[in-house]
Amino acid sequence: EIVLTQSPGTLSLSPGERATLSCRASQSVSSSSLAWYQQKPGQAPRLLIYGASSRATGIPDRFSGSGSGTDFTLTITRLEPEDFAVYYCQQYGSSPRTFGQGTKVEIK
Amino acid sequence: EVQLVDSGGGLVQPGGSLRLSCAASGFTFSAYWMNWVRQAPGKGLEWVANIKEDGSEKYYVDSVKGRFTISRDNGKNSLFLQMNSLRAEDTAIYYCARGYTYHIYWGQGTLVTVSS
Numbered sequence: 001e002i003v004l005t006q007s008p009g010t011l012s013l014s015p016g017e018r019a020t021l022s023c024r025a026s027q028s029v030s031s032s033s034l035a036w037y038q039q040k041p042g043q044a045p046r047l048l049i050y051g052a053s054s055r056a057t058g059i060p061d062r063f064s065g066s067g068s069g070t071d072f073t074l075t076i077t078r079l080e081p082e083d084f085a086v087y088y089c090q091q092y093g094s095s096p097r098t099f100g101q102g103t104k105v106e107i108k
Numbered sequence: 109e110v111q112l113v114d115s116g117g118g119l120v121q122p123g124g125s126l127r128l129s130c131a132a133s134g135f136t137f138s139a140y141w142m143n144w145v146r147q148a149p150g151k152g153l154e155w156v157a158n159i160k161e162d163g164s165e166k167y168y169v170d171s172v173k174g175r176f177t178i179s180r181d182n183g184k185n186s187l188f189l190q191m192n193s194l195r196a197e198d199t200a201i202y203y204c205a206r207g208y209t210y211h212i213y214w215g216q217g218t219l220v221t222v223s224s
């Protein structure tokens with residue numbers, strides 16, 4: 001099983017600042033099969049990024065993903081008020097599918 | 109519009125059973141793998157099980173093998189999760205989600221509480 005470790009656990013930032021979230025895999029994720037999700041309280045997760053760097057439909061271009069192998073990054077260039085949430089990475093290159101433990105982006 | 113509506117959650121005693129349902133609409137249900145993903149209170153996401161388009165392949169996370177059964181009825185556009193021998197650690201919101209790889213569409217979730 002591939003273990004995904006996200007860091008930091010919590011990121012305290014102000015609107016307009018840049019957020020950089022990390023997801024590290026215990027072994028190489030095949031074919032960059034990594035996705036990022038955003039989850040707000042009381043809501044289901046929302047897909048942001050798939051294939052490590054492809055934005056899902058309707059996702060603003062301030063969200064970008066990068067990385068390959070075992071190291072992946074989600075960057076939010078300028079935080080908007082609606083971006084404060086919990087973010088999860090997920091690998092789907094091998095079974096079982098696994099998620100990271102999440103990074104909370106909170107208002108400073 | 110794609111919709112997934114989860115139902116069937118509730119309070120159950122340890123050792124009990126529950127059957128969750130996910131009603132799908134707005135897409136060709138029989139053309140997609142389907143999944144159950146759960147989230148314990150205040151915790152992260154955990155993939156639980158998935159099932160192939162025709163139901164011929166099913167996979168489970170180790171912690172539920174032998175206790176949970178995923179199934180589908182393509183004629184009724186529905187996904188199910190039969191949960192037996194429930195434990196306190198199965199307490200979570202259960203979401204159905206579409207797709208073999210990443211998940212664009214999710215249900216709203218149904219809460220399962222295992223407690224005496």
